[in-house]
Each structure stands twice: as C-alpha cells, then as structure tokens.
Amino acid sequence: MTRCVIIGAGPGGMNAALYLKRAGIDTIIIEKEVPGGEMLKTNAIENYLGFENISGGDLALKMSNQIKDLGIKIIRDKVIKVTFSDKFKVECLNSNYDCDYVIVATGRVPRKLGIKGEAELIGKGVSYCAVCDGAFYRGKDVCVIGGGDSALTEALYLSDLCSKVYVIVRRELSASEDLKIKVKKRDNIIILKNVSVSELEYENSLSKVILSDGQSLAVDGMFVAIGGTPNFDFLDGFDIKTINGYIVTNDKMESNIKGLYAVGDVRYKDYYQIITAVCDGAVAALSIKEDL
Ligand code: NAP
Numbered sequence: 001m002t003r004c005v006i007i008g009a010g011p012g013g014m015n016a017a018l019y020l021k022r023a024g025i026d027t028i029i030i031e032k033e034v035p036g037g038e039m040l041k042t043n044a045i046e047n048y049l050g051f052e053n054i055s056g057g058d059l060a061l062k063m064s065n066q067i068k069d070l071g072i073k074i075i076r077d078k079v080i081k082v083t084f085s086d087k088f089k090v091e092c093l094n095s096n097y098d099c100d101y102v103i104v105a106t107g108r109v110p111r112k113l114g115i116k117g118e119a120e121l122i123g124k125g126v127s128y129c130a131v132c133d134g135a136f137y138r139g140k141d142v143c144v145i146g147g148g149d150s151a152l153t154e155a156l157y158l159s160d161l162c163s164k165v166y167v168i169v170r171r172e173l174s175a176s177e178d179l180k181i182k183v184k185k186r187d188n189i190i191i192l193k194n195v196s197v198s199e200l201e202y203e204n205s206l207s208k209v210i211l212s213d214g215q216s217l218a219v220d221g222m223f224v225a226i227g228g229t230p231n232f233d234f235l236d237g238f239d240i241k242t243i244n245g246y247i248v249t250n251d252k253m254e255s256n257i258k259g260l261y262a263v264g265d266v267r268y269k270d271y272y273q274i275i276t277a278v279c280d281g282a283v284a285a286l287s288i289k290e291d292l
Contacts, residue, residue, distance in 0.1 A: 002026050004101040004288060005090045007079050007234070010037025012264030012277035012284075013105030014063045017072045019285030025292070029067070030092060032078040036060025037107045038265070039274055047131055048274055059274075079234045088259065101259050101288050104235070104247065105281065108228035108265040108272075113145060117200040118224075125206025127223050130154040131273065134161050134223075142221035143168055143209055145197060150272075151225040152179040158223065159186045166217055168209075170196040197222070230266045243268045252287035253280055261288070 004020055006013045009031035020027040034040070039056040046053050054062075067074060077092040082102060090097045110128040112118060118126055127133040130144070134157055142162045144155045147169035156179070158165045165188060172193060173180060183189050192211070200222070201208035210216045230246050241248045241256040246268035253261045261284040264277035 001087075001098045002028050003099060004028075004103065005030060005088070005097050005099045006103040006105055007082075007090070008037065008105035008107060008231075008264070008266075009035035009064065009067075009074050010105055010107050010264055010277060011039060011060075011063060011274045012107075012281040013037075013103065014067050015278040015281030016103050016105065016261075016263055016285045017067055017281075018070065019282050020288065021070050021072050023285065023289045025285075025289060027072060028097065029072065029074045030077050030079055030090065030097070031074055032076070034060075035064035035067070035074055038110070044136075045132060045274065046135060081234050081237065082260075083237055084257075084259075101261065101291075103253075103261040103263060103281075103284050103288075104232055104255075104266055105263045105277075106231040106266050107277075108230040108246075110224065110228050111226045113197060113224055113226070115197060115200060117202055117206075121200065121202055121206050121222075124204065125202065125219075125221055126200075127221060128225070130157045130223050130225075133221070134158050137162050137221040139163055140220040141218060142166070142223060143197075143217060143219045144223045144225055146225040146227070147171070147173040147175060147193075148225070148227060149175045149179055150227065151175065152183050154223050154225045155189050156182055156186065159189050162221075163188065165189045166219065167191045168195055168197060168211065169193045228265065228272075232262075232266055235260075251283075252290075253284035254287060 004027040006029045009029045081091045083089045087098045088102050138161045141164040143166040152175040155167050195211045197209045198212045199210035247262040263280035265272050
C-alpha cells in the first residue's frame, strides 16, 4: 500500500513525485521504459528555464537523479489496468499496487506521417515541436503539416524565425478562428490546402518535400503537427471524461474520477511543453496534499 502511484516518469510525473515526497506523502512512480518520456527524443532544449541549452537526455537524467536521490522509487513495469473498489488498484505486468491516489502522467506519442525517410530525418529536417527545434531553422524555408490548432500555433511560432512557412493541409483547416485570423496576417505563411506530402527528398538532411499534386517545395525543415495519441488504455474500466481523446481535468489536475489525476501531455490543454508538464505535476501534488 502506498498513498499515491504515479504512472509515467516524464517531467510531469517526476515533478509530482518530488512535490509529494517533500510534502511527506508516500509515492512511487511506475515507468515502462526509461525516465524522460518524449523529452528523450529532443536534441537540444533551449526553453527550459535554468538551462540555456541542454539535451533532452541530459535533462531527463538530471530529473531522474534528483528523484532517486530523494529516495523515490521508479519501478520499471508496464501498467495493464487500474481499478477502484475502496482504493485504487494499479495492476502491472509484474506486481500490483494499492493506493488512495493515482496520477496519470503517460504523455502522448506524436502522430507520424508514416512516409519514407521521416523516421531517419528526425533531428535532420524532421521535427514534431517548433518551440523545441524552430531556432535551428532561423532564416530558412520550412513547412508545417496539419491544419489543427497545433499546426497553426507551430506556423505562427516559426513565422517569426523562418523566411517562409508553408502549411500543408490534407483537407481544410480545422483550427480555431482566432488562430486562422492571426495566420492570415502573416505574409510569410503560405497555406496549401487539399494536398499532402507524398515524398521526402534528402541526402544527409531534408532538402525537398514532394506534394500529392506534384508540386515540390525546397525546405530545410518539416514540422509534423497532426495531433498526438495520448496513452491511457489502462483506464478503460472508468468512464473518464475526454476531449479529442485527451483527459479533461479541473484546475487541480483532477479528472472527473475522484482521486484520479492527470498531468502533462495526456491531459487536454492548450500548451504541450516540458515546463507546463512540470507545472501540472506540482499542481496535482499540492492538490493531493490539500485533499488529505
Ligand atoms: P487535431 O486538432 O486533431 O488536428 C490534427 C490535424 O492534423 C488536422 O488538420 C488533421 O486533418 C491533420 N492530420 C491528421 N492526420 C493526418 C495525416 N496522416 N496527414 C496529414 N494531416 C493529418 O490536433 P492538434 O492540432 O494537435 O490539437 C490537439 C488538441 O490540442 C486540440 O484539442 C487542440 O484544440 C488543442 N490545442 C490547442 C492549442 C491552442 O489553443 N493554442 C494549441 C495546440 C493544441 P483532418 O482535419 O483532415 O483530419
């Protein structure tokens, strides 16, 4: 029996653990891979206060070392199911854990286009985060794939740095009106509708994208913003409230299920950043402390 089980050792989960431990609340983290989550795939982080430039791997290691030094256990296991009777039961491949609170911090996996070259060009022209990697494309031409809020948010960010930003939308824009209006005001954002990327041209790094209508665009960077897939299959037994597949929380990070919290990229919110995940973790932990 532990007071709180945190599922996922990304920045949100680890910061929740830090705050819980310092508040004297018994907690463990269960992580199926290595601590760090999506951060581990980022070559250079330049927007996390306190570090001018740090790799995702190094930041993840610093965070997990701090957690381990505080005596918090990060258990390597895969959560299969969470159930509730008088307490939560977190069922894993190797063990089960009973607890009063669960914090879901399992993040989301950026959706991939699934075209040839995409995977090998990550860090060499292909990115899933403009705020993380945009600065490497200063003064260059880039494209953004997708027509939702994320794609237009990425395009606006990139338009301040890059020479030209093509937004490639497979059908129509589905983003909110305010974002569409902002994008329209930028001379260097070019929206191309009803087309998709069919091919990438590259040697060591990306040089061109070929579109389904035959056009080819010379770009150094392609930012894929076609949504993500949040990970919480293990909550199937709960009637959990979601929007677009993301867990809805209140401002204490609690879901519609009492005692079940969600932090970071798995929850529905506007800004999916390391710093906002860390913030969510602190809020969830402090809310649990207040609830005790
Ligand atoms: P989203 O709303 O699901 O939009 C995904 C976009 O990618 C759509 O244009 C979709 O096209 C396109 N797409 C999906 N699969 C594709 C594929 N294989 N090839 C090409 N295009 C593809 O995802 P999101 O923009 O990441 O937003 C996720 C959630 O976060 C939303 O609820 C959003 O409101 C929220 N969010 C809010 C803000 C903000 O308010 N500032 C910023 C970011 C995110 P189709 O329409 O044709 O399917």
